[in-house]
Every structure is written in structure tokens, then in C-alpha cells.
Amino acid sequence: MQKTIELLRKNDELKIIDAELDIYLEIPHLAYAEVKKKDGGKALLFTNAGDKKSGKKFEEPILMNVFGSYKRCELLFGRTIESVADEITKLLHMKPPSGFMNKLSFAGELFSLKNIFPKKLKGEGACQEIKYLGDDINLHNIPVLTTWEQDGGPFITMGQVYTQSLDGEMVNLGMYRLQVYDKNHLGMHWQIHKDSSHFFDQYQKAGKKMPVSIAIGGNPLYTWCATAPLPYGVNELLMYGLITKKPAKLVKSLTTPLYIPEDVDYVIEGWVDTAQLKVEGPFGDHTGYYTLAELYPVMEVSAITTKKKRVYLATVVGKPPLEDKYMGWATGKIFFPLLKTTVPDLLDYHMPENAGFHNLILAKMQPLYKGHAKQFMHAFWGAGQMSFVKHALFFDESAPKLENYEAITTYALNRFMPESLFISEGILDALDHSSPETLVGGKLGIDLTKAHKLEAPTLLRDEELFLKVKELIPEATGLHQFMIRTSNPITVIAIDKKRKASEYFNNLISLSPYMRIVVFVDTLKNDISNAYMLVWRVTNNMDAQRDVFVSGLMVGVDGTNKNSLDGFHREWPDDVDCTQSVVSALKLRGIWNLEESLNEQYQL
Template identity: 35%
Template sequence: MRSLPSFPSLRSFLEWCAETDQFQRVADPVSVIHQMTAVHRNVLERQGPVLQFDQPLLPGGAPSDVPVVVNLFGTTARVAAGLGVTLEGLDDLGAFLAALRSPTPPDGMRDALSRWPMLKAALATRPKILRSAPVQSVVLESDDVDLCALPIQTHWPGDAGPLITWPVVVTRPFDSEAADVSRYNAGVYRAQVLDHNRLIMRWLPHRGGAAHHQSWAKQGEKTPVAIILGADPATLLSSALPLPESVSELTFAGALNNARPRLVPAKTVPLMVPADAEIVLEGWVSPNETAPEGPFGDHTGYYNRAEPFPVMEVSAITHRKDPLYLSTYTGRPPDEPAIIGEVFNRLALPTIRAQIPEVHDLWLPPAACSYRMAVVAINKRYPGQARRVMMALWGMLPQFSYTKMIVVVDTDIDPKNWEDIAWALATRMDPVRDVMLIENTPMDYLDFASPQPGLAGKMGIDATIKIDSETSRDWGEVMKTSDKDADFAADLVARLMSGTGS
């Protein structure tokens, strides 16, 4: 399954990026306030390399001795590499992930042996617990804790302040032990810096971290939390994948890496943390203290409003001897989350097909925030099938609960081609007959177009050719050049364009 070497740390991945001409160091001083985001966005839009800012300037203009790494997953190829494969290997990886979700019994010894990579991946999820680790080479506690010494960016002019944007936040439920890593949750939740030792933890109610916090708060207890800054790419991407709640992201990263994850006990909280990370912020989230988080620029391209979220007091900062700080920005696509979303959508296709077999292809346009709109190509066989697929996507798959528009097309339409989509809408869809509207369904509260926060309508558009009882008219025949004539034309035009034709 894995075609690239394992990357046990962020540094090993950066070395690979450098070897493949996808890494560049920036010697110029660049401010963490707005400037770094502007440079990052410019490079990302050019599909450029990973950048390491060697002279980040802190608020006030003082230089930081901690370099900042950005644009780690600024291309789909690097996202795939972080998962251990090339772009060509994504389909096989998607099929593998689908098989892990719904494994089928092996058919004989030959089939069982062919599934050895799956077994090996499952075994790789058992963590290896260390007594010491690179990430604990330096330990800062008590009065030595100073978040303001880290080069944490303020990304947009309207932002409320410094914001940590690539944290892997590790939690566990109240009724678990620190050694029970299989019950951990690792999620990417942004964290606003309040002062030298306090953060605001922005985790939404439906996310795993918030559920764990509730389990501690119900007991009147503070929640132990570890924020991983600069994890290995498998851990970073596992934390962003929509995995089932029963699957621990830390152990799943071992399956992606084909290696047992290396963990070490945290210094001041009862949690295990990745041994080869760059920086770890340890601390406790209050069961009842909140502070207004935001406003901050979000993936929608708008600033979200300030809202109360729990406060975390940082009890320790541990890091490597010469740590790197990993960062990114969120904004109107393109941004790194949108690029990661493109790859994750492709990985999800085999799982979607397992539940809805008639799905031929699917695209969630990055420009539509990577989830607000979907275009689905289906193998249509019977009347009403397009509507059935719409409702199946909305009802069967949680990741589509915030998708407010689904367009269904036939297999002769490329769902990733806007011209194909426009032609299908113009020639195969009647606005009265083929548009389905649903009221009061779940929606991302960041969608300012919704009438009520968290509730909005959904639209399904059937842009397929109508068959049988769907229409009373004979449908027109689609024009198409024969394959033989198309090949003849391609050869002749190629010779004409090269100057060798008669």
C-alpha cells in the first residue's frame, strides 16, 4: 500500500521535500503579523514549495530563534506523500481504507496472504511507549512557560490576535487511563493565545475533543490536554481525517506509517504524546471558565463572530533542542485545508461506493469550501434514482450533513468540469421538475447564508437524462464523434500543428 518511505517526524518529511525540490528556506525577516500569511498565500496559489522562515519577527519586531514552517500540504502531491503514496496510489489507499471500515472474510489461503499489508497495518497501531523522547529535550514549567516567545501568527487584519492553526489536540475521556491510547482523540482545533500561559480552545460541540471535555466537566474536573505542534505528517493527516469515533487518530497514524507510533508520557498531564514532535503544549482546560474567541478569518472567506469557548492553562512547554513551529492559514480557497480536502474526497470515494454502489464519481469543489456543494455522477438505471442518491448522501454519510447543494449527473459528464456541469444543467434539468428543496436541516453555523445558525435548507438538482416515467417526451440523442474518426482527426491535427502534415 505505502509506496514512499515512512516519515516518523516532521523533519524527515521536510528532508524528503528538500530532496524532491519542494522545500525552500526564507532568509529575509518576515513578520508573523499578516506578512507571513501574505507570502504563504502567494506561494500556495503558485503551487510552490514548503517554506521555512528562518527569521520570523515577533510582535514588536524582535526576531524569534524558532523557524516557522508553512505550506506543508500546499499541493495535492504533498498531501498524498504525507499519507505515504503518490497521487496515482490514492485510489488503492482509498480502497484499503474502505476495506478496513468493512472487512470481508478471506477466500482461501491465497486471499488471506494477499491481505497481509492490511494485517501489518493493524499491528502497527500498537504504540511503543518510550521513557525519554526528542520532544522533551527542553522542558519549561511554571514561570518559564511563555507562549508569547513562540512565533505564533496573526493572520488577517481583522483577527483578534495570535492564533495557533496546526495544533493536534490530544484528549481522552474521563473514564479512561493515560495508557489507554486507543480511546484518545486527536483533532485539529484552532487555539487563540490569551497571554503567556493561557489559550482558548475552540472545539465545536460535535467534535471528539468537546465530548471528552464534557465528560470531565460533568465531574467538575479540569480536562488534561496536550497540543502537539509539528507532528509527523501521518499524525497530522490522521487528525484531520473523518475517522469513526471508535478509531484513535494516534494509533491510526501508525497504520498509515507502517510503523508503531512512538509515544512518551507527558510531563505535567496524564497523557501520552508523540515522541518525535517538535513542540508540545501541556495543560488543563477549565470545566467552566470561558473567554470570547475571535473574530478570526475562516475557511469560508469571512470573519467568524466572537463566541465563548473553554480556557486552557498551559502547565508546561516541551520541545526539541532546536524546534520548528508549523503553521498555516485558513481563508477563502485555495488554502491548505481545501487542498487536503481534495485528497480526502478522493480517498472517501470507495467508502461511498460501498454504501451507494451506483456512484461513479464525485467532486466537492474546493471553491465551495470543499463540502458545501457536491457534484455526483451516477450509473442511472431507473426513474427517481438521482433523488435517491441525494437523500442517501445526506442521510447515510455524516460528512455530507453540511453539503447544502448536490447536483447529480450521468457518467458521460465529468463532475470536475464546470463546462460539462453547465451543459448538463442547461440541457437535462427542468427547474420545476428536477429541483428538490428541503427545509430546516443541519448546517455549519459559519454559513452566514443560513436563516438560523446551525439550520438551513438543502437543494438537490437532478441533471441526469430523464427516462421512463420521469418524462413524457422522447429524449434527444447525444452527438458524439466515433472513436475511429476521433483517432484519425487527432493524428492529422498533430501532424498539421507540428508542420509535418501535407
């Protein structure tokens, strides 16, 4: 971490904040606001952290937003993300060489591969300079942040969680949030689809306790590797070796059989009693909504070790854009060659940051036969963590760049027709709150590889159209049309919902000469002219099986919050919002400096 701080400082990517600040809300709120600035603001180093509630002051600084810009990401990778992806592509296509020079370069590549395997060192590491065992264990001595007001407690947000299979053959590194319950217990939020959860099942069946070692800090690449969606059974530290060309150097934990990188800043070791689960959460999550309290495994801490000069690394998740935007960008690029092994005709893909990654993906492909795009949809919905994707748009090779939102949306709307829609069912991210039941729900694929030429509807001004809508839906409170120069303009209608959205849609059918795609959102908390946040809201709140309606050329989409009117009986979570009293207090002290326009744009 010290080297990282130096690297960021030298590259003018670090801001040091010496003001006395609370680990409860204040520090995370500042980090949240910073990363929303142009180009992700700066990484922040808080040197004077305290816990106002207990009066404790922390010796160590807290480092945040390290990955929070494209530039910082590449600095921390030590190379361009493109070059990592290219190297993976090359490895996947390695063929036995012909000719002497080719053989030499092939041998060189193979030789460099030996560095990707982690190396186990004898003895102790720098991460074990200070040891806390028995009664000296106290998680409250680490400056663990409470990010949001409704959070169930403090959470470690950048923990590298090292686990192994029951037979010790497979090792896994994953990043899962960890709730601090008391001085020696942590909640393990590994979701049911994740590798450590599969290991947990093995220990549970065998009636054994499961060892876990959690590292914080060290080279930030360990942290990125922990988020990498590598297949079950593959140790994510191999990725570290591949990127840096140096093996990760590991030492054995003091009280578990697990090996951790020797240079990390903290190690929290312990054992999970597989017979016991405990309520974990709520937690303001990267969906921009709170994930509700649920039962998860608990670890009893058996040792904490640290470096003498340690730095606590943390992130904050909530409404986009945040640090995970940049981490996800690197993941998307690096995993493209691996995804191509499942779908070779994939030309490009992109996950817009404002759709929280799994809620929307844009993909470009080379359609070769009838039904090819549908085949892709099924392949995506069956490929590892890609199967969490809820909504996927497929384009042919002549589509504009996927990151050019204006151009790609125009292209999509000019060739869309209701028959482009394909609705199916599949698994969902454990964080999804929209579907009628957890873990499974609607999937929406839109095949835009074929062009349909539609006449554009008759255009009315927003005010005129709103008057007509209001006559049919008295609960409508506002209307805004987007992309009006395309054959399928999008009409967003805000409503004070008193009925199911499908009923509102049916009421509007007589207006079909004027409208094509109609999106309903709640009046409360939505700005119907803010496309960025509308995409966030609607892709989060939709379940395609329930929330898409078609009548002739008109398509309705229900982006409202669901309740019993919709036959929805799960609890609907709250938005993740900043605590305004904390923001005001920071403003008064002159520490909060986010422009008001960004505050509004990202609905803090």
C-alpha cells in the first residue's frame, strides 16, 4: 500500500485529507462524492480517521478510490488493460511453432508462464509483523467503515477472501463484503452462486468448520483479482502472475491452512461454523439499492495480523458511477477473449456503467444464420457470472461503437420492432430485487441484428402529448420524450401509481399513432429528463416477464417500484441516498466540494 500511495502521489492521482473524520458515514460519503467527479476525481487518503461513537482514533490511514479512474486502473495494473486482453487472446490461440525463431519466441512465452503460479514462502511475511491472538483480537481496532445510514453495521468492503475446498485441492480468492458483528465475528456475504459458497456447502455436508483467511491491502491487484469472475476451481492469483509477470509470494496464515500474499496490510483469520447462519445486512449496495437483511455464514476470528506500517483499503458502493465502474471496465476488457471461447462470433460487448453491469449488456456479433442472436442470448445466460445479465441487446457488425450511446441508441431504435423482443427466464444475481422471487426471473434479449423499417409515429410536443395522456391516466404527473428523431421514440411517463402499470398501458393504446416505447416510472425520486438515472432505475426495477407489454407497434415497460398491486410480495428495498445532515456538516467544514450539478445528475 505504501508503494501504491507513492505511485498515485507521483502521478498526481492522490488527494490527502488530514481533517479529523468519522469512519461512520463521513469518510465514505466523501469518497462517494469524489469518484463522481470528472474522470473519477482522485484517490483519497484519510490520515485522521476516528470512531466518534467510541472516541477511538486510528493510527493507520484509510485509502479509497484507488481504482476510481481509467488512468489509475492502468497505473495499478502497470500496463494497459488492452495489453492484458491481447496476451490472453494470444495464450488461448497458442499453436506449436514452426521455424527456429518462432520456436524461440514460443519457448520464451512458455517460460514466462512459469511466473504466473503463486510461490509459497517459508517463514512469516511482512503481513505478520504484528500478531493479535486470543483476547487481543479486536476487529474494532481496524477502521472499518459504515457507509450508509441504513447499513446493518460496519462492513469490510475490499477484503480478499481466501478459501479452499474440503479436500484442499482447490483454492479460491473472492471479494465479498464482510460485516463486523463484534470484536471477533464477521458475516461472510458470499452469495449462493459464488465459489466460496460452493466450498462452504462441502464443509457443511461433512459437518466440519471451514477455514477462511481474509487479507486487506498489499498490491491492489490482489483486490482486483478477487473480483475477477474466473471459473470454479481456478485460483484468481494466477491472474496476478499473468498481469505482473511475477508470482504472488505467499505465506501461511498462523491459525488456518490458507496461504495469503506476504505483503498485504492486514490478515484476519478464522473458522466458519457451518452449522450456524446469522442475519447479515442490510447494506447499501452497488445496485444503488439496499440489499435486505438475509442469513449468511459467520466466521469466528482466530487471529489478526498486520504490518507495522499499515494502510486500510476500502471502497464505497451505491448509485453509479463509482469505483466499481472502473474495476468492471478492466474486467470486461480482460474477459472478452475468454467469453469469445463460448461465443466465437462475438465482436465486442459493453456494460453501461449506469445499468449496474448485470442489468444491461450491449453486444456486437456477426450474425451468420437465422436465430444466431437468440443462440447468443442463451449462451450469455448460461456462461458463468454472465448468466446474471437481465437485459441484453445484440447488434450486427455494422452498428456504431457500443460506447457511443447516442449513435448506438439511434441505431437500435431505427431497427427495433416488437418482434425483436425475446423474453425468457433464468438465474439472477442474488442482489436483484425486482423479480417476484429471489434468484430467478425474467431475461430480456433484443435482437437488433435484423433491420426493420418502421414509419415514425406522429410527433407531438411533450406538453401536448401529456394533456392527452392525462385524460386517460389521471395519475400521470409528467412526460418526457427521448430520441424523437428515430422510428421508435421513447416516452417516459411519471405516475403516482395506484394501479398496475399494465392497466395504464392498456389505457394508452388509443394514443398509438403518437407513441412507440412507453416507460412508466414513479413520480417520487425520478427526474424524467435525466436519461442516465432513468436507465439505472428502469433496468434495476424491471422483470421482463412481468414488466414488458406489447400492443401492435407499441411496447410498454414498467420501471416503477413494485408492491402488492403488482402481486409482488417480497420487501422492496430503499434507494441508497446520502445522509443530508452529514453532507451539510461536511459542507460547513469546507470539506465537501462536489458541484451541485453533479449532485443533481447522480441523485446523491
